[in-house]
Amino acid sequence: MPTSRLAFDEFEEHYATRLESLRRSAVRDLFAAISRPGVIGLSGGMPDISSLPLDEVAECAKRAILDEGLKALQYGGSDGRVEMRQTVCDLVSDFDINVDPDEVFITAGSQQALDFIGRVFINPGDHIIVEGPSYLGALQAFSAYEPTFEVVELDEEGMRMDLLEAKLAELGRGVAKFIYTIPNFQNPAGVTMSLERRKRLLELSHEWDVPVIEDDPYGRLRFEGEPVPCMRSMDDSVIYLGTVSKTLAPGLRIAWMITPKPLIAKLNLCLQGAGLCVSAYNQVFCEHYFHDVDWRSVLDKTVVKYRERRDAMIAALEEFFPPEAKWTHPEGGFFLWIELPPYFDTEQMLATALESGVAYVPGTNCYPDGRGRSAMRVNFSYETPENIREAIHRLADAIDERMELYRAMLSAGVLAENPLEG
Numbered sequence: 001m002p003t004s005r006l007a008f009d010e011f012e013e014h015y016a017t018r019l020e021s022l023r024r025s026a027v028r029d030l031f032a033a034i035s036r037p038g039v040i041g042l043s044g045g046m047p048d049i050s051s052l053p054l055d056e057v058a059e060c061a062k063r064a065i066l067d068e069g070l071k072a073l074q075y076g077g078s079d080g081r082v083e084m085r086q087t088v089c090d091l092v093s094d095f096d097i098n099v100d101p102d103e104v105f106i107t108a109g110s111q112q113a114l115d116f117i118g119r120v121f122i123n124p125g126d127h128i129i130v131e132g133p134s135y136l137g138a139l140q141a142f143s144a145y146e147p148t149f150e151v152v153e154l155d156e157e158g159m160r161m162d163l164l165e166a167k168l169a170e171l172g173r174g175v176a177k178f179i180y181t182i183p184n185f186q187n188p189a190g191v192t193m194s195l196e197r198r199k200r201l202l203e204l205s206h207e208w209d210v211p212v213i214e215d216d217p218y219g220r221l222r223f224e225g226e227p228v229p230c231m232r233s234m235d236d237s238v239i240y241l242g243t244v245s246k247t248l249a250p251g252l253r254i255a256w257m258i259t260p261k262p263l264i265a266k267l268n269l270c271l272q273g274a275g276l277c278v279s280a281y282n283q284v285f286c287e288h289y290f291h292d293v294d295w296r297s298v299l300d301k302t303v304v305k306y307r308e309r310r311d312a313m314i315a316a317l318e319e320f321f322p323p324e325a326k327w328t329h330p331e332g333g334f335f336l337w338i339e340l341p342p343y344f345d346t347e348q349m350l351a352t353a354l355e356s357g358v359a360y361v362p363g364t365n366c367y368p369d370g371r372g373r374s375a376m377r378v379n380f381s382y383e384t385p386e387n388i389r390e391a392i393h394r395l396a397d398a399i400d401e402r403m404e405l406y407r408a409m410l411s412a413g414v415l416a417e418n419p420l421e422g
């Protein structure tokens with residue numbers, strides 16, 4: 001094929017306009033970069049699954065076939081196996097969420113659940129409320145349905161309720177389609193919403209007639225402090241999302257939504273059009289894993305590793321980063337959020353960082369509106385403490401280099417104002 005044909009897209013005129021509003025995933029884009037030798041990846045959100053007991057995992061895989069026979073390899077119902085839904089009921093009872101299997105809907109990952117939420121609720125132009133910053137995969141999933149994103153900033157205690165209330169009042173009762181929040185060890189900020197704010201969020205949701213979506217992939221990954229109750233345990237109208245991705249393994253693509261029953265019928269329609277059903281085999285495997293394996297002890301070991309890695313990252317930040325930088329102190333989860341002085345552009349700096357062998361997610365990816373330019377998301381769940389220290393050292397060098405550049409431009413008169421004092 002002549003090379004010019006490679007660049008020419010013969011379908012250019014045929015694509016739907018909706019593609020224009022689709023966001024790229026920085027994490028997926030950086031996948032190739034971080035697989036280069038010598039690059040330390042702080043950009044992804046991968047769990048460390050090395051503590052999984054492989055013999056027992058293999059036994060679950062075998063039992064899935066021996067116990068269920070060919071049923072495990074057949075098409076299944078669109079709302080998921082009743083046994084898997086019962087397993088979910090057992091799992092979430094740990095969080096004082098008491099539901100029946102018919103309030104549970106199984107999806108191929110929470111990412112699919114987010115897509116279905118967009119499909120079910122968003123008409124083009126509809127207002128939806130997200131935290132600032134928010135999970136880039138949710139922004140990507142929702143953006144396909146062309147909403148108007150309303151961003152409510154968070155702080156160390158989660159989404160700011162004063163700003164949320166002002167936003168709801170500005171929009172009017174029932175106008176926003178939903179409020180999307182990740183209350184535990186938020187992705188990307190690492191912060192946890194306080195109990196007081198959770199209660200206030202529920203009050204506001206009823207007062208202004210806007211449903212709450214509580215996305216909770218990290219809730220079991222607390223390594224210090226006291227757990228805070230889920231909003232779904234306080235209020236049945238909350239749509240709650242959980243997944244096996246961070247507590248078992250993401251390759252299984254098994255997750256769940258707990259929702260009021262009428263929504264389940266709508267989700268069924270979505271799944272019928274988007275995959276027919278979720279892999280029965282993977283569901284049976286998960287049922288066995290959560291019934292037969294001492295998975296809590298496995299997870300405990302992993303959580304200890306996450307704490308060591310978080311500690312290694314914070315120690316390295318304190319040692320190497322300039323005093324102008326600020327970062328969050330997550331009590332669990334995978335990420336922390338770093339804010340550099342406002343004149344920094346972390347998108348521009350990414351090329352330098354990649355050259356020096358470290359990848360992160362520039363903050364703009366975690367906002368729908370260009371905010372977050374001087375911030376970055378870094379992951380501590382996957383790399384060893386030694387690699388984390390080395391990566392933060394390299395990042396600090398890249399930051400110092402930028403600061404030097406600003407100083408040089410200033411003294412050469414290229415910059416009129418001193419950004420270092422701005």
Ligand SMILES: Cc1ncc(COP(=O)(O)O)c(C=O)c1O
Nearest residue numbers: 045109110111135187243245255
């Ligand atoms: C907040 C949040 N929601 C959903 C997901 C997607 O999870 P899953 O692997 O179940 O699709 C992630 C993955 O990183 C996440 O951080």
